Amino acid sequence: KIFHEVIPDAVKKYATSDKQIYWESSPSIGWGHQESLTEGDSHYWGVWWGEQPFEIYNEKVPRFASEYGFQGMPTLETTKSMFSGNPDLSLQNATIKAHEKHSRGWEIIENYMKRDYKVPTDFVKYNYVSQLLQARGMQIAIEAHRRAKPYNMGTLYWQLNDCWPVVSWSSIDYSGNWKALHYQVKRSFENQVILVEEKDEILTFYAINDQAQKFDDVFVEIEVINFQGKVLDEITTVPNGKILEEIVQFDPIEIQNLVPNSNKNEVFLKLTLKDTNGKIIAESNYFFAKPKDLKLTKSNLKIRKISATEIEISTDVLAKDVYLIGDTHFSDNFFDLLPKTSKRITLSKQLEKIEVMSLFDTMN
Structure with missing residues (x-):
């Protein structure tokens, strides 16, 4: 009664301008109901709690994604701070285990990791891949939401930071260190981005613009490059019509016209969004295979x-x-x-x- 009658009635009585400003609950409709994707705001927990693959984010796009997330380990420096003495960096260490308060947290992380990555036995590498895994999941979600503009006009991941050194959904750990997720969020939320949707062996490209200045005659340069740096093909794609002034969709391309199935795990696409003056507006890379299936070679960094x-x-x-x-x-x-x-x-x-x-x- 308080939330559905008392507060909204008071708002309508005393509000001087928008008398419909009150929203009685978040989420407005619980996860699992179809209406949560078509109206109000949504807390989508099919990923993590439902243990669905990250790719489900491409299908489950709500009007306003006000909560979703995935856990990742804190940085190495913060993990070491869990110990009062010399840190014992081991997944079997009781102190490290105690800093994951979800009853099945470690199990869920490892199950997802097996899907997308090779699971390291070394602790430092496991910590690193755990962060990459979290970043990958949230990248898929955020970019699916941004591509869906204006159907989706808001996306808030859970969560920003922590109240103690812990394995959690945060992108910034307890010590203030950026996890892999926060670096990826910064990239995924750039004001101007070029994004890719892969569906039924067809790639569709979207230029998203959240700056005040409008896009003016943009196009996308696509380079097919192998992991050694050889450019195998170059294509330019142009807009097939503006959805809004803030989002441009480009002519789709069949994957088979770019890359044979046999070497999808040996190449990537370098995407460059340019204006008619040749100015680079945004850049991104697109990989066809999951990280664990990429045929990477040792780099001389x-x-x-x-x-x-x-x-x-x-x-x-x-x-x-x-x-x-x-x-x-x-x-x-x-x-x-x-x-x-x-x-x-x-x-x-x-x-x-x-x-x-x-x-x-x-x-x-």
Whole structure:
């Protein structure tokens, strides 16, 4: 009665402008009801609680996704802080186990990990892949929601931060360190992005614009590149009509016209959104296979010191999900470094030594 009568009646009586502003509950309709995807706001927990695959996010798109999430481990630095003495970094350690309060949390994480990644036995690598797994799931969700604009006009993942050092749904851990998820969220929520939808062996491309300045005659350059850096094909696709001024859909492309089935796990697409002046608006990479199925090769990652708080990292072949390890904040982390490219990274404080690994190191 309080929520459905007392409060809304008071709002209608005393509100000076919008008398319909009150919303009695969130979610407005519980998870599992079809109406939760067609009206109001939705807390979709088919992923994690329902243990459905991440790809279900592409189908279960509500009007306003006000809660969804997946757990990941905190950073190594925060994991070490769980111990009063020397840290024993082991998944079997009682202290680490105690910092996961979901009764089936470890089991659920591992089940999802087996679907998409090779499960490492080394703790540091497991911690890394756990973070990648969480980031991958939320990337699929956020980008499905953004592609669905204007049907979906809001997406809030659960959750931002933590109240203690714990395995949780957060993107920033208890110590304030960014997990892989937070770096990915920053990329997925860029004001201007180029996104891909794969369905029935057809790729559809979407340019999303959440800036005040409108898109003006944009197109997408698509490069098919193998993991050694060889460009196998180049295609340009143009808009097939504006859905809104803030979202542009491009001509779809059949996958078989880009990549034979035999080497889907050996190539990726480099997507570049440009305007008619050739200015780059947004870039992204698209992989056809799950991370565990990618035929990655060992990269020769090199780190060069530019200054006390700036480095440059380079590679000869594709380095997937580059992970810079150190007790500092890196301006970017858990990123793909394309063949024969380099990237400059700033540090919040100077480090004597920076360790680095990539997804390849977890697969062998």
